[in-house]
Amino acid sequence: MEAVKSISHRSSKRNSLERRNTLRAYAFLLPNFIGFLIFTLIPVVCAMLLSFVEWDSANPMVFVGLKNYARILKDETFMISFWNTLYYTIGTVPLTMVCSLVIALVLNNKLKGIKFFRAAFFFPYIVSMVAVAVVWNMIFHPTMGPVNSFLMALGIENPPGWTASVEWAMPAIIFASVWRQMGYFMVMYLAGLQGIPRELYEAAVVDGANSWQKFKNITLPMLTPTSFFVSVMCVINGFKIFDMVAVMTEGGPGRATNVLVLHIYNQAFLQMKFGYAAAVSMVLLVLVLSITVIQFKGEQKWVNYM
């Protein structure tokens, strides 16, 4: 009897400890969650409600049902922005992944001053967006920029007009974006690389593997969790693209670099169609959410967790 009592006493003590720990954990999460609630979740719900009304920010709202969504289908600028966003994402994601992986591989050596180089590659990510865009606009200047000077020195007579041409404005933005964000993803790859156990390489060397075989059979598979994470983040970043476009081309020339978020901004803050803009942002949400779900579904097929 005594023994039973003491056990039950002990277990209730453990329960209360557990509960206390859980509460403590929630308490730590709370500040973040409150911020998330106020600045993200509530605005998202508001946007969802807004997408069913017509509202110019001053006159009373008018409930219009699905009219805003129907309008999207007829909106030529939406379609242009949609394809541009897709173009941008398909352009940046693989390029960013390859570039950041290559840099991470190079910087994963024990060299003198390696920390300096790592910081240097990370630097673009923390520089003000506006400064980055202005500098890239100069680099891509059609007659005086270094890129075209170089191309002309190579003997190309009509180098692209970059941000001033319909065909080349988007590639210019893609290059600038890749340059800007690769340092950030490089850090993730570096972390991934340093998590690969040395023994694997040692065993491979014993088996007579060369560098390429080591890279292909050890490094790449061991990095798949990082690659997965990087690809998901890159895709979301791609769909969210706004700042680079807004500063470099403002969506021009014409509508050649108009992207979805820019379209949302223009509709809401220039044309005062807050309801329509909210509907477009809902479409964007569903779009990104479904792509992300697909990515997570495909995860089992290629991601290798130890």
Place this chain on the structure above:
Amino acid sequence: MLSKCFKVISLVLVLSMLFAVVGCGAKTASDQPAQKTESTEKAKPADKPAEKVKIKWAVWDYSLTADYKDIIEAFQKENPDITVEPLEMSNKGYDDKLTIMLAGGDETDVIAIKEMPAFSGYVAKKQLMQLDDFIAKDKVDMAPFNGITENIKIDGKLYDFPFRSDFWMLYYNKDIFDKAKVAYPSDDMTFEQFRETAKKLTSGTGKDKTYGTFIHNWKSCIINWPVADKKGTLIDGKYDFIKPAYDIFLPMQKDDKSYMSFAEAKTSSAHYRGQFESGKVGMVIMGSWFVSSLINDKKDGKHNVNWGVTKAPHFNGSKPGTTFGNVTGNAINAKAKNPEAAWKFVKFMGTEAGATIMAKRGSMPAYRTKNVVDAYKGLQGLPEGMDKALETASVALEFPPSKFSAALDKMLQEEHELIMIGKNDPDKGIASMNKRAQEIMAGN
């Protein structure tokens, strides 16, 4: 275990980013805190027994425009019971910021109106007070406005009390004309002659390049000339009438190369002021606000251009002095705390007292009595030829107010860009403008 943890973390991160996507689009007026005007009680009650009223004035580039400070000082001297507190904003994004402020229920009393498209929006949203009752009550003489106020009325009511009214003229660099042995432009110049002159003035390459003219990347620099001719307006939705402008300016860019190409000017953010003041551009067609910039910059030693001014070129068959203009005015916020005091300031700035101060600083006041015009002509540093340049045959409004103005304005700029970079020929571009205008006006 570790991998599970990693998965969960990445999922959470992904979700939060996802929401951030929408959060961006959804941040509407609601989370923009209304900038509370400082309550008047706060303003040192012990100072004076008389109640001092404080009005806030939203305006762009306050610190760059010397007139504004002079006007506030003069106004406060005349009305010791009112203080005016300017709320400075940057030129770029001025209307975006105002839109959000007003949507958030801001109580700034006086709002400077920069452009017609945004102004039409404020009126449609009932955010501005109509001024006709004030004008009737104070029996303000509207004649010296020369009908400008009629052009900017919306549904027969005035919401914007103009203080400046600029129109476009031709500025030229005498030294470049002398060097090229070309006669100075006359006040009766057609666009064909303008093209020929620009071609003759263009010379050199690389660093020594001299261009005949400079065309700023605003669409107004080109498509507003047919508007000046009153062949149509930019809110008509049919734009075939603007083609003659492209027939002049496109061959100048492509064949004569007598101005820096649109693409180059746009990507290098070339500005008419810097270009003309560098002394490497023969002529610039620009608004009359440029006069005071040129005078003040010369005084400050920023340039040494020997400049002249005359009437803007016109199309064959129209009268010399046919030009277009921009109106800048003040409006009173519908939520103003002190509408009476605000009106006093708006009236002061827009009529004789404010107009004289602006004229003395080289700005072109909207209210033009003989005294005001004399004050302007008495300006130091004004080049000869100014008298003639000031005589206009007709001044068309750049963009009449309309509820579609903002959307049409953006669409026209986009299509104009495509024409200027050679992506679309003018016929195709104008067809596209017409088509998109129909869509916009159909409420899409």
